[in-house]
Amino acid sequence: MKELQKFAYPVFFIVMAVLPHMLDDRWQAVAITFLIFAVVALSQDIILGKCGMFNMGQALFFGMGAYTTAILNNEYGWSIIATIPLAIIIPALFGILLAGPIVHLRGDYLLVVTIGFNIVFVQVLQNNLGGVTGGPNGIFGLDSLSFLGYDLMSQISVYYFAFIVLLLTLWVMHNLAGSKPGRAMHYLREDQLAAESIGINTRVYKIFSFGLGAGIAGLAGTVYATQYSAVSPEAFEFIQSVLFFSIVLVGGSSVPGVLIGVFVMFVLPEIFREFATWRYFIFGFAMIAAMIMRPRGIWPATFGKIPKFLIKDNNHGA
Amino acid sequence: MAHNELILTDVTKRFGGLTAVDALSFKVESGQIYGIIGPNGAGKTTVFNCITGIYKSEEGSVLWRGEEIRGKTPYQIVDRGIVRTFQTIRLFGQMSVAENIMSGRHIKSTQRWWHGIIPTPGKKRDELENWQKVEEQLDFFKLSEFAATPVGSLPYGLQRRVEIARAMAVEPTLLILDEPAAGLNDKETLELLETIFKIRDKGVTVLLIEHDMDMVMEVTDYLTVINFGKKIAEGTPEEVQKNPAVIEAYLGSEDDDDE
Ligand SMILES: Nc1ncnc2c1ncn2[C@@H]1O[C@H](COP(=O)(O)OP(=O)(O)OP(=O)(O)O)[C@@H](O)[C@H]1O
Ligand SMILES: [Mg+2]
Numbered sequence A: 001m002k003e004l005q006k007f008a009y010p011v012f013f014i015v016m017a018v019l020p021h022m023l024d025d026r027w028q029a030v031a032i033t034f035l036i037f038a039v040v041a042l043s044q045d046i047i048l049g050k051c052g053m054f055n056m057g058q059a060l061f062f063g064m065g066a067y068t069t070a071i072l073n074n075e076y077g078w079s080i081i082a083t084i085p086l087a088i089i090i091p092a093l094f095g096i097l098l099a100g101p102i103v104h105l106r107g108d109y110l111l112v113v114t115i116g117f118n119i120v121f122v123q124v125l126q127n128n129l130g131g132v133t134g135g136p137n138g139i140f141g142l143d144s145l146s147f148l149g150y151d152l153m154s155q156i157s158v159y160y161f162a163f164i165v166l167l168l169t170l171w172v173m174h175n176l177a178g179s180k181p182g183r184a185m186h187y188l189r190e191d192q193l194a195a196e197s198i199g200i201n202t203r204v205y206k207i208f209s210f211g212l213g214a215g216i217a218g219l220a221g222t223v224y225a226t227q228y229s230a231v232s233p234e235a236f237e238f239i240q241s242v243l244f245f246s247i248v249l250v251g252g253s254s255v256p257g258v259l260i261g262v263f264v265m266f267v268l269p270e271i272f273r274e275f276a277t278w279r280y281f282i283f284g285f286a287m288i289a290a291m292i293m294r295p296r297g298i299w300p301a302t303f304g305k306i307p308k309f310l311i312k313d314n315n316h317g318a
Numbered sequence B: 001m002a003h004n005e006l007i008l009t010d011v012t013k014r015f016g017g018l019t020a021v022d023a024l025s026f027k028v029e030s031g032q033i034y035g036i037i038g039p040n041g042a043g044k045t046t047v048f049n050c051i052t053g054i055y056k057s058e059e060g061s062v063l064w065r066g067e068e069i070r071g072k073t074p075y076q077i078v079d080r081g082i083v084r085t086f087q088t089i090r091l092f093g094q095m096s097v098a099e100n101i102m103s104g105r106h107i108k109s110t111q112r113w114w115h116g117i118i119p120t121p122g123k124k125r126d127e128l129e130n131w132q133k134v135e136e137q138l139d140f141f142k143l144s145e146f147a148a149t150p151v152g153s154l155p156y157g158l159q160r161r162v163e164i165a166r167a168m169a170v171e172p173t174l175l176i177l178d179e180p181a182a183g184l185n186d187k188e189t190l191e192l193l194e195t196i197f198k199i200r201d202k203g204v205t206v207l208l209i210e211h212d213m214d215m216v217m218e219v220t221d222y223l224t225v226i227n228f229g230k231k232i233a234e235g236t237p238e239e240v241q242k243n244p245a246v247i248e249a250y251l252g253s254e255d256d257d258d259e
Helices: A002-022 A025-050 A058-076 A080-102 A107-126 A155-177 A180-190 A192-197 A202-228 A238-251 A255-271 A273-293 B044-051 B074-079 B097-103 B121-140 B156-168 B186-201 B213-219 B237-242 B244-251
Strands: A145-147 A150-152 B006-015 B018-028 B033-037 B059-064 B082-084 B174-178 B205-209 B222-227 B230-235
Touching: A002 A025, A002 A155, A025 A058, A025 A155, A025 A180, A025 A202, A025 A238, A025 A255, A058 A080, A058 A107, A058 A202, A058 A238, A080 A107, A080 A145, A080 A202, A107 A238, A145 A155, A150 A155, A155 A180, A155 A202, A180 A192, A180 A202, A180 B097, A192 A202, A192 B074, A238 A255, A238 A273, A255 A273, B006 B044, B018 B033, B018 B044, B018 B059, B018 B222, B018 B230, B033 B044, B033 B186, B033 B213, B044 B174, B044 B205, B074 B082, B082 B156, B097 B121, B097 B156, B121 B156, B156 B174, B156 B186, B186 B205, B186 B213, B213 B237, B222 B237, B222 B244, B230 B237, B230 B244, B237 B244
Parallel strands: B033 B205, B033 B222, B082 B174, B174 B205
Antiparallel strands: A145 A150, B006 B018, B006 B059, B222 B230
16 A cells, blocks of 8 residues: 555656646636645545544635635735735634634534534625625636736636645645644544543644644635635535535545545546536445445555654564 | 652542542652552542542642642643553554654654644654654563554553553653553563563652552552542551451452452
8 A cells, every 4th residue: 555655646746737738628627626625625634534523614714715815805906826824824713713612522512513603604704794705696806816927817827726735735734744743633533531641732732733724724715716716605505514524534534535535526526417416415325335334434544654763674564 | 849759638539429539648759669459449540530630639639749730631740740551551542553652752842833734854853853762662662563563453461561651751750550460461460560660760650550469569669558439558568468457358359359
């Protein structure tokens, strides 16, 4: 499996790097959607997969990033690129504020509370609270991407924007896996009491996971707003959160697992148009089957990122 | 200044109508191997939970190095140098032995939250230093060959060893072991005794619960016997062995003491 991954990653990156030049407009759009939703699903994986927090409101942070970009661009004339820092920071802060009072809740309670947040968020957007969200129609007519004075109108530019965001996300997740906060999240997911009893302030790392996951989802929101030059409430409904949640659960908390999940959920329905109406049905069955046969996901998380010098020749390896 | 002393005074913990620990007092001195013994359900584990912050006792005081630690959280107590193992082993089952031991390095690591996002040279150095400390523990506990093995797939005896190794990775001042010999065979128990002596020789104070009288007699310097949450005797192993109240308590429950 490890050998396969060593080989598969470069191939995946190269294919993704040249892909848009081989696709027509429609398929480019599908590919961009894949990249964006992959980033959101990975951000959900940080909270649900790595940290074990049953968060069913990831679309909220995604939408918050998208709306931050849309409002700053539309109302205040910021360029899309200039909105990025706030499109990360605002959802991240919100994630931290929301998580603070609820992370001590048991899994099922947390699930219900985050669903509640998601529903309230969409209601706020639809009712145009504050007069900046554009109500049920949302905000449209955003500027296209521009950078250092260059206009990057083409869909290919949006594709590479999305691709860079995905690479950035994978890089962050790689850093996380080999760090004290990343390990702390694993420990508390496996056994919270044991984690506390070895010196880990689990609350801090739960909130951290929400902040980080929300920030990355927010960045994906910026790309989403760029792709459609518009945002509207229904894209961030609670049902979207359910999809991200199930992708991580069914795929398993691993990069390949999450990418496969996103592919099945968002790309296959485009390939087989007739599949589109069936996707929830099929995905529902996939969830049931996966949870019965592979309760840790189709491509489960692999631990064991330990330095080579610890692995001796006569190891009873993993 | 009180040096590395743990002093419990009139600690009382109730569960509903049941008084699991009843006005218990004892004092563990620096460098001792201190034993707590008593029949099933005597309240031994509950005392440990009160010391390590898992429960807060309703009454009494728990002084560690002169500081009141009653009511502190488990991680705050670890931060002060007290680390424990569990009667029912609590490891991170899907993770490797090395990663399990690495969890003990958490409080020693200098990394901050942003190191989970952006790497720095300092972080790299810190990672390496802590993994080297893990290597030391792997060597000390003769676990090197299992470094990459998921801990859940190991036999019971090895899991116990990993749990102690994890606790030792914290470099504690006081190590608390809840029935470390439970479920071990004779050979493993002997190895455990050796390990405990070696740990003490490193300057670590050891507080342990044990069911097995023979082991307690061999390993501890001083002990407290409790029954129904109350202290019924204390002293050196020789003194306690002769105590009629102890003999009585143990004869009364001899047959149900295996689990
Ligand atoms: N969380 C809890 N809630 C209610 N009662 C509890 C709880 N924990 C322990 N008890 C009760 O407190 C008493 C003391 O339990 P404790 O686990 O401390 O005993 P012990 O001396 O460790 O026994 P053993 O030798 O079986 O481990 C028992 O009667 C037990 O049922
Ligand atoms: Mg016990």
